[in-house]
Every structure is written in structure tokens, then in C-alpha cells.
Amino acid sequence: MPNPFIQKLALRAHLDAQDIEALRGATCDVTQVDAGRDLSLDGSTPGVAYVILEGFACRYKLVDDGGRSILAYLVPGDGCDLHASLLNRAINSVATLTPCTIASISYQMIKGLAASRPNIFRALWWSVLVDEAVLQEWLVGIGRRSADRQIAHLLCELLTRLQAIGLATEPDYRLPLTQSELADTAGLSNIHLSRVLADLRKAGLIKSGRKSISVPDIRRLQTFAGFDPGYLLLSGPNANPTELGALPGTTGLIR
Amino acid sequence: MPNPFIQKLALRAHLDAQDIEALRGATCDVTQVDAGRDLSLDGSTPGVAYVILEGFACRYKLVDDGGRSILAYLVPGDGCDLHASLLNRAINSVATLTPCTIASISYQMIKGLAASRPNIFRALWWSVLVDEAVLQEWLVGIGRRSADRQIAHLLCELLTRLQAIGLATEPDYRLPLTQSELADTAGLSNIHLSRVLADLRKAGLIKSGRKSISVPDIRRLQTFAGFDPGYLLLSGPNANPTELGALPGTTGLIR
DNA sequence: CGAAACTTTGAGCGCATTCAACGCCAGTGG
DNA sequence: CCACTGGCGTTGAATGCGCTCAAAGTTTCG
Numbered sequence: 374m375p376n377p378f379i380q381k382l383a384l385r386a387h388l389d390a391q392d393i394e395a396l397r398g399a400t401c402d403v404t405q406v407d408a409g410r411d412l413s414l415d416g417s418t419p420g421v422a423y424v425i426l427e428g429f430a431c432r433y434k435l436v437d438d439g440g441r442s443i444l445a446y447l448v449p450g451d452g453c454d455l456h457a458s459l460l461n462r463a464i465n466s467v468a469t470l471t472p473c474t475i476a477s478i479s480y481q482m483i484k485g486l487a488a489s490r491p492n493i494f495r496a497l498w499w500s501v502l503v504d505e506a507v508l509q510e511w512l513v514g515i516g517r518r519s520a521d522r523q524i525a526h527l528l529c530e531l532l533t534r535l536q537a538i539g540l541a542t543e544p545d546y547r548l549p550l551t552q553s554e555l556a557d558t559a560g561l562s563n564i565h566l567s568r569v570l571a572d573l574r575k576a577g578l579i580k581s582g583r584k585s586i587s588v589p590d591i592r593r594l595q596t597f598a599g600f601d602p603g604y605l606l607l608s609g610p611n612a613n614p615t616e617l618g619a620l621p622g623t624t625g626l627i628r
Numbered sequence: 629m630p631n632p633f634i635q636k637l638a639l640r641a642h643l644d645a646q647d648i649e650a651l652r653g654a655t656c657d658v659t660q661v662d663a664g665r666d667l668s669l670d671g672s673t674p675g676v677a678y679v680i681l682e683g684f685a686c687r688y689k690l691v692d693d694g695g696r697s698i699l700a701y702l703v704p705g706d707g708c709d710l711h712a713s714l715l716n717r718a719i720n721s722v723a724t725l726t727p728c729t730i731a732s733i734s735y736q737m738i739k740g741l742a743a744s745r746p747n748i749f750r751a752l753w754w755s756v757l758v759d760e761a762v763l764q765e766w767l768v769g770i771g772r773r774s775a776d777r778q779i780a781h782l783l784c785e786l787l788t789r790l791q792a793i794g795l796a797t798e799p800d801y802r803l804p805l806t807q808s809e810l811a812d813t814a815g816l817s818n819i820h821l822s823r824v825l826a827d828l829r830k831a832g833l834i835k836s837g838r839k840s841i842s843v844p845d846i847r848r849l850q851t852f853a854g855f856d857p858g859y860l861l862l863s864g865p866n867a868n869p870t871e872l873g874a875l876p877g878t879t880g881l882i883r
Numbered sequence: 884c885g886a887a888a889c890t891t892t893g894a895g896c897g898c899a900t901t902c903a904a905c906g907c908c909a910g911t912g913g
Numbered sequence: 914c915c916a917c918t919g920g921c922g923t924t925g926a927a928t929g930c931g932c933t934c935a936a937a938g939t940t941t942c943g
Binding site: 416434436437440441442444456457459460462464465495498499501502504505506508509511512513515516517518557559560599603604606 | 699
Binding site for chain 3: 915917919927928929935936937
């Protein structure tokens, strides 16, 4: 069984045989977890990080009034709290959305890997940047996109991410998320989310069944959503970042 | 003149004399920039990072329909694109909001510092985590908080951050932001933002004058906003992160 | 002083919410 | 096999938060 974590890191930096061996050794502490369990709680001091090998999870936060805000989806190959290894406080909660197979990694192990293996370090750093880029894109969506475009954008993103790890075939993919979860991602009520999905269905942009989505025409959905996959930084590893110079403040005004 | 960048990093990791000297040397390429100029454009390949020494800037993205979404405020001491040093593509634009004094740092310089000085590396890593935590909190606010609480929360955050670098006295602080910028941060129209501010003023939670905010009773504003400064990770440097163990999936259910 | 940028106010509309009820489906136990 | 239950999704009606459009007031700056 291939390790999706290693697969994903290999997309983002060149890994040699020793790197892969080290990663394989680090992710050998494997556990099964039910759906709907917390892996880490906001404000706690975990000391252990996880990697999702199978299943879906999410990072989330709760608000005073009982509302929930989903901050990220974790799919196979994604780590959680990996880059928080120098904090003594989790800045968000993490919960499984489906039954999951996860690997536990101690913070010491992570620090050791990051310090001794530059390739791994670079791949982890890259992952952090992707996390941040996704978070930014969600903020844009929730703030400045209409609900239907925002959902379409989210579906495009998930489709792209799942394709990158071979979990989605071209036209359609299985999305084991409830509407309530999508709503808490998009900042909508689940009633309204239901209507938005119905609209997208009526427009022929998606076909949704029980916990699965199929996209008849990806291009059309992407155009509708204004989706540009560039921010996912999937386009090849950056073996050689071009170091161009630039002068400050010469380009143009805002807007 | 003290260097706020070094001050801020020193909050986040212990820096010895050599670290400080190295940082001082790295930030000696200083420039003045007008307000409203772009320091970096989404999708470009900058190759140079900046540190704000004086003034305010922001990270932002534009949407197809002309909308703008502000993703972060950069205050004195904050870096921009520092951690993107291994990307060859900026994932957002950066623009000055006021006249700024900035220092330019080449990516090679950053990489060198991060590689040779563990303390600096740790401080930079810490900064990335704070960036992410703030972004998450904004996502929660824009998605699940009412407009007035969201704005109150944002004002609390900015006040706390400015106090941390000595740019705000206890009861009030100067906030050189236009309502249009606040609106693009909160995902609101500027007309509605004007009303929200008026409501907060009427409720006695803030007193706002021309580009300045004063907060008569910080506690009251924080309570109203549900603000907990923990996510800003300002509470002391993490010289000794406690390494506690934890078992997966034993804590509780979502909600 | 005049122009441009920013802020405020009012009126009307619409997207999204809440509340409530019903349909659907899977699992469970009689 | 059927009734019961709980989670999830859908639909309808009424309310409201926040938006658009438009215009006037206010600062700032050249």
C-alpha cells in the first residue's frame, strides 16, 4: 500500500531514497479512528502530530454562540499540526469526518526530520504555504464571492486536490461530506446551502447524489466559479526557483 | 532608531547578539515608499522580500468582478513574502496603505539566515504560524460572526498587535485605515461598514475620529467581540515547549 | 480654492436567515 | 416484516441583515 503522505511530499520537493525511508519510518505508528472524533482540541497542548493515510478530516473552530467554522479539509496525505511542532498550543481543533487511518508522529521526530533532511524540510515548508494559500482563497470566497460561485469554487478545489492524489477520476468524484459541513465551510446556513446545491444542479453544473458529486463539464464549472488552480501550487516541484530581482513600488496602484 | 522587525522576532524566540547583528545587517537596504503602491503582485515572481519598518501595508487579492479582499494587515515589524522564499510565484499582492519605510531582503539572504541561525529560523517559523492563526480567525469572523462583532473583533486584534510593538497607548490608538479597507477585510460593503461603526459608536464601544479609534473600555469591547488574544501567540517566547503525549481520538465529538 | 477621496444618510430591494414541517434513508429492535 | 428512531436533505413562508443606487456632506491635498 503506497503512503499518500510520501506521495504528496514528493510532489513538492525532490526526495531521495533516504528521505523516503526516513518518512516511511516516521509514519509507522498507524491507528484507526472512527468518524466524528477529535484528534486535537483548540488550545490544548498535543505534542503529537498526525498524518491522514485514509479518510477525510477537517480543521475547525467553534464560536461562542455554538456556530462552527471549518478551516480546512484534510485528505489522505495531509498532515495536521505538523508545522505547529514548536507551539505548545493548538490553534484549532481537528476532527475526523469519516473513519480514518492515521499515523502519529511525535514532534521530536518532525523536528529531527526537518533538521537533518533538507528535502523533507522543504516539502513541509511547501505544505505550509499551500495551506495558507487555500485559507486565503477561502477567505476571498466567503468575503467576496456569491454563494453559488463560492460553492462551485470549493468543489473545483476539492476535485483538483483529490485528483492530485488519485482519489478522483476525471468526471466525478466521491465527496463524503454532509451539507452541514459544506455550510460551515462557506459560512452559510445548511438550509441555504441545500438551495445553492439545487441551483447548481439545475444549471447542470453538478450532479449530486448521496455524498457524492459528479461534474459533467469541469471547464464549465471552473469558468462559472472563476477557479484558477494555480494557488494549489501543484504545478511541479520547484527544484530551481528563479531568483529574479525587483524594485519596490514601481508597478501600480491598488484597484 | 530601534528596528521593529528585530523587536518582533525577539518576542518569538530568544535572539543572541550575533542573531541581532545578522538581522541588522540583512535589513539595511531601506527604501521609502508612497501610500497605495504595490510591493508585490499576485502571480509575479518577486525574488525579494520586504520588512515594514514604518507604516501600514496589506496583503490582498482581487476577484474577477472587481472586488477586493484584504487578507492581512502588515504593521511595522511584519515581513511580507518572507516565507515564500522557496516559491517562484507570489500567492497574493501586497500594497502599502500609508507611506512606508521598508527594508528589502533577497531570498538568498533569508535562506542563509534561516539555515545558519536556528533562533532566527524559529522566529520566522513562529511568524508564519501567527499569520495562519490570524487568517483562520478572520475566516471564522467573516463566516460565523455578525458584522458588528466581527468588526469589534478586528479592532481588538489590531489594538493588541499595535500595543505589542508600542504603537498604541492603552485607551486609544491611531488606525490609518479607510472604511473601504475595513470593508474589504470584513467582506462588507463600505456603506454598511459605515453603519456598523456608527452602531459601535452609539453603543459606546468605540469612539472613532478621523482615521483614529479610541476604545474607552477595552474589556467591554473584547467581551462584546468574544475576543481572546491567545491566537496571536504573544504570550511569551517558547523557549521550552512542553512535550506532552496524547492518544488519538479519545476526547470527544464535534460540537 | 477646487478637485478628489472619503464618509454619511436615505430608500428600496434581495440574498440569506430562522422557524417549521415533511420526505428520505439507514439502522435497530420488536 | 414492520414500526420506530435519528440523521440528513428539501421545501415553504416570513423576517431581516446587508446590498445597491443615489445624493449630499466632509476632509484632504494639490
